[in-house]
Amino acid sequence: MNSIWTINEIDLTIRVLTAAALGGLVGFEREWSNHAAGLRTHILVCIGSAAIMLLSIYGFNQFVNESNVRMDPARLAAQVISGIGFLGAGAIMRDGSKVSGLTTAASIWVVAAIGLCVGAGFLFAAVLTTVIVLISLFALNKLENQMMRHRRHRQLIIGVIDKPGMIGNVFTQLGEQGIQVTKMSLHNKYEDQPVTEMKLSVKVKSHIRLNQSIELINNMEHVVSIEINLL
Template sequence: MDMAIKLGVTVLLGMLIGIEREIRRKPVGLRTCMVISIVSCLLTIISIESAYLFPKTNEVRMDPMRLAAQIISGIGFLGAGVILRRHNDVISGLTTASIIWGAAGIGIACGAGFYLEAVLAVGLILFSVEVMPAVMKRLGPRCFREKEIHISLTLHKNVIVTDVLKKIKAKDLHIKKVKIKDLPQQENEIDLHVLMSDERYTSEVYYEIKAIAAIQSVEIENVA
């Protein structure tokens, strides 16, 4: 009965974490988080019970959390699998990787019988990834109210790049990174990483930049 309670609590808490990932359309979702939590809980139960079962006396001769400790290092392989490097040198998946690690920790806590701590941890995890970012966007520094976009521009012949960059800055866009490349027929290609207000639409910026006469073509992508 005690084992069933531990596994049951683990299923519910793992499900809450998985639902949050499903809502955000992340690769690690409901099923993955639940499986990680359940297996972590099961291995913790086995580790603790084995410590008391195998010795001939009632005295514990082995670390009851020895097997559970290996879960933390083993779960790193799953976490590494969801961390991606995009073509524009942006790293994504770090939050999902930490969620995987957290789901394993919840399973270990439930397996060891720390129900209250596990429930509190899930509440704090959901608060950290859902509520806190929204609060910081309203009350935090300016960087929390900005988003980054990647802009690729092709300029017409004999256009001064500096003049184009000045016109882009004048549209309330903060240029973070610039890469300039020469093309055949005296044309230039510019790759920009730009910070702008989170409330602005990417399509709005697209039309504003496209209206600059010196620009031949525009390609815009949200970085995150």
């Protein structure tokens, strides 16, 4: 039998363990960042992909010499790439205009590719891909946050006494500072006096203008509380 269609138990074990290690490195970053798909999910995906690749290449070696059988090691691998989408879709969540989980879904897909590389013995590509993925998730994430922190959406929670014109005054103040309100909800509270809680999603270009606007709003008459959150 041609040796390219066979693999010994030691090499097989090394490939599966390598897949677990590389998948675990990516999964650790997701786990550390408190994402839905973490360490165990990425390890399982990478091991599973490696196992399917090993099966595709070596699992049917007894049929190599059959005249009517044509070996195609890429056939099962192709199904992994398309089939892994259901896991990625489960990691993506949408809340209004906000979509989260895309990076985790992409990391699951990439880990599947890493597992296929390991299973096929393409170890250099697997290790190189893992290193680049980790750089993207760790370093580039921090760089992106640093560059985009002034252009992020923020949520303002403003409590105002229920007086005519108060909501309009708040919007006027935000508009004068060039702050765009993208979403609003109102909630009435009745404690010592009627209070309207305004939840505003705002698009910020300059945190300095936002701070100035918050200070001015906070000093307005009938404003009882103000809170800011990063979305």
